[in-house]
Amino acid sequence: xxxxxxxxxxxxxxxxxxxxxxxxxxxxxxxxxxxxxxxxxxxxxxxxxxxxxxxxxxxxxxxxxxxxxxxxxxxxxxxxxxxxxxxxxxxxxxxxxxxxxxxxxxxxxxxxxxxxxxxxxxxxxxxxxxxxxxxxxxxxxxxxxxxxxxxxxxxxxxxxxxxxxxxxxxxxxxxxxxxxxxxxxxxxxxxxxxxxxxxxxxxxxxxxxxxxxxxxxxxxxxxxxxxxxxxxxxxxxxxxxxxxxxxxxxxxxxxxxxxxxxxxxxxxxxxxxxxxxxxxxxxxxxxxxxxxxxxxxxxxxxxxxxxxxxxxxxxxxxxxxxxxxxxxxxxxxxxxxxxxxxxxxxxxxxxxxxxxxxxxxxx
Numbered sequence: 001x002x003x004x005x006x007x008x009x010x011x012x013x014x015x016x017x018x019x020x021x022x023x024x025x026x027x028x029x030x031x032x033x034x035x036x037x038x039x040x041x042x043x044x045x046x047x048x049x050x051x052x053x054x055x056x057x058x059x060x061x062x063x064x065x066x067x068x069x070x071x072x073x074x075x076x077x078x079x080x081x082x083x084x085x086x087x088x089x090x091x092x093x094x095x096x097x098x099x100x101x102x103x104x105x106x107x108x109x110x111x112x113x114x115x116x117x118x119x120x121x122x123x124x125x126x127x128x129x130x131x132x133x134x135x136x137x138x139x140x141x142x143x144x145x146x147x148x149x150x151x152x153x154x155x156x157x158x159x160x161x162x163x164x165x166x167x168x169x170x171x172x173x174x175x176x177x178x179x180x181x182x183x184x185x186x187x188x189x190x191x192x193x194x195x196x197x198x199x200x201x202x203x204x205x206x207x208x209x210x211x212x213x214x215x216x217x218x219x220x221x222x223x224x225x226x227x228x229x230x231x232x233x234x235x236x237x238x239x240x241x242x243x244x245x246x247x248x249x250x251x252x253x254x255x256x257x258x259x260x261x262x263x264x265x266x267x268x269x270x271x272x273x274x275x276x277x278x279x280x281x282x283x284x285x286x287x288x289x290x291x292x293x294x295x296x297x298x299x300x301x302x303x304x305x306x307x308x309x310x311x312x313x314x315x316x317x318x319x320x321x322x323x324x325x326x327x328x329x330x331x332x333x334x335x336x337x338x339x340x341x342x343x344x345x346x347x348x349x350x351x352x353x354x355x356x357x358x359x360x361x362x363x
Contacts, residue, residue, distance in 0.1 A: 013110050014239055017136040019157065022298035027139070027157050030291065034085060036158040037078035040133050043103070043114045052104055062104040062115065076100040083118055086129055086154050086165055097121045110235040111135060111162075128166035137304040138162070141237030143295055144204045144336070147288045148281050151230055167232040169215025176211055176256050185218070188269075189227045191261035194249075195270050196277040197229035202246050203281060203339045205313075205332060207236035209248035211257070238332035239305045241312030243320060278343050285340055299333025310335070 019027070027033035046065035054060050067075060076099070084095045102117040111132040119126045132138075134157050142164070146153040154165040170179060179185065201209050213233035219226045236245070244250040249258045285292055305313075314335060318326035321342050329335045 014137070014235060016110065016133060017302070017304050018160075019134050019136050019139060020298075020302050022301050023136055023139060026143075026294055026298050029294070032143075032155065033157050036085070036156065036161060036163065037081050038075065038131065038161075039158065040114070040131055040161040042075075043105075043131055046103075046105070049105065061108045062106045065103050065105045065114075067103075079103075079116055080118070082131075082156075082163055083116075083127075083129060085156060086163060101126065109233075111138065130164045130166070132162045132164065134160050134162040135235065136302060137237045137239055138234045140295070140299050140302075140304065140333075141204075141206055141231075141234030144237070145206070145231060145234065147292050147295070148204055148284050149200050149231075150228070150280070150284075167215060167230055169217040169230055169232070172211035172214045172216060172229070172257070173253065175216040176254075179216070179218075180257065180260055184225065185227070186224045187260065187264035189224070190257075191265040191270075192273045193227045193229050194257060194261045195265070195273040197231075198248050199274050199277040200281065201231070201248055203278075203336075203343065205238040205246050205336050205339070206231055206234065207238070207240050207245040208233070208251075210251045210253040212253065214248070237304070238299075238336065239309065241305070241309035241316075243313060243316035275347075279347060282340070282344055282347065296333050296337045299336065300331045302331070302333065305332050 024033060043065075046067050049063040049065040052060050052062040052064050079100050080095055080098055081090070081092055083098065084090050084092045088094055097120060098118050099121055100116065101119045104115040104117070106113055106115070113130045113132040116129050116131065117126055118128070139155075139157065139162065142153050142155050145151060153167075156163040180190070197209070197214070200206070209231060214229055214231050217228045217230055219228070240246075248254055310330065310332060313332075314326045314329045317335060317338070318324055323338075323342060325341075326335065326338050329338055
């Protein structure tokens, strides 16, 4: 029944951490926690499946699943109601023309998600959303991305179920293979966005941003196209103990992109872009100060990584920033807060940008 990933795609799964009381209260306060008509466990009761291939006949690691005929009408209506909650705060009156085209399941990865394909009957335009097992570290990652990045994220939780919207874009590995050297894309804009994405991942402690865990969004503009790199996988939020795990530049899968950017980006310009993103992150943090404080307080009380990982990471960050305050941190949430405080201090004191090896892939 389950698709078997190729050897190069297999990885040790991170344990799933339950959503604790503090995080649950946060989710309720900001209307992320809702009553949902379909749970993850309900979708697990499919009775057959078949591998889903791409247009070139390759296994996608997804399976299309089927349910007993008598369950399908009710299940489809309930899935449409979830989509209405996700998109229009539950106003089902504007969703009557939609239909569920396909339900897919992926056994590879930490969240073992279901992907729901929903289609507009009037124009055949499809959209997708995902139903997954709720994992506390992933929820923290989604919320930090929502508050500290330029990207807004829609997601909902209900007990042990997590619902996420689809993040559209070109998968990073496909972008590197097919788009990186296209003449219509300006190299400096690609390089600038890599610096910014690298910085956001590091400050937020969002790990494992290999090329297949982020997407590239290309927006046509009056003078060339703008580029944005967006994380689409938040399973490895603040879990690993290695500092470099939170710097996308150090993954071998990203090496062609890093070398491309080093070729086209001057070091002083890289410092400029890094400082721009730091300043923007702090501005976003100020706008959401009270909400962010509640989130980080919950995160600091939560266990989302083994103690030895916290110790290893705090030592690495203390050495990186030359700041012993990190050594007092007892949790991953405290380390994220310390990262933001470090940026705030550096900018307010007019200190220079951070190390070049945090930007251009130096070892």
